[in-house]
Amino acid sequence: MFYAQLLTLFPEFFDSPLYCSIPKRAIAAGIVNVEAIQIRDFATDKHHKVDDSPYGGGPGMLMKPEPVVASIRAAREKHPDTHVVMLTPSGTRFTQSKALEFTEKPGITLLCGRYEGFDERICDYVDEQISLGDYVLSGGEPAAMSVLDAVIRLLPDVLGSPESAVLDSFSEAGILDWPHYTRPEIFEGKRVPDVLLSGNHASIERWRREQSLLRSQRRK
């Protein structure tokens, strides 16, 4: 079974997204096991302090190395084969091929930041740093949930039709999905393209491929 450990100050963040739709089904089917681990539990001082002000001054607080590194060590102790990923805007951009790469591991540990981010020395204790994109979230939890969701749907037997994941955008590097239509045939004067109603599978396939390439070029 694939596992995911989430190192976070807000384990409750994951309660809702993990318990609906595809992640919920994957957990119920025993395909993935997800455990949210409270970083604060690894703070040893009286007040369970996990943040402190930056040396050199400046706004905000940083996540302290001691509790964060202790939580990473606990995650590695539980799963010595784990791949620890720090979520940070400074990381490498997350992609579909990275999601696929993660599914080939026994499991992953996702480290979520808060405040102004991590004390830089924490980077030495992770295997990889991943960014969701060029924007700043309030915390690593939404980024970790996105990574986890993208990984879960690629695990064997998660999607009803294994074809779905293969046909998704980016399964082929840089290529987007084609436009999709469902009933009604005419919606507010907008018609479904004739080719999709033709029943000619070769023409449909050709049209879809052309549309995929067109969209992908336009996006660039």
Ligand code: SAM
């Ligand atoms: N001061 C940091 C910076 O400018 O790079 C931003 C810190 S952000 C407010 C707090 C946490 O949210 C980060 O430590 C990280 O875990 C997470 N985060 C924010 N944006 C992210 C992104 N684009 N990708 C991944 N994680 C992100």
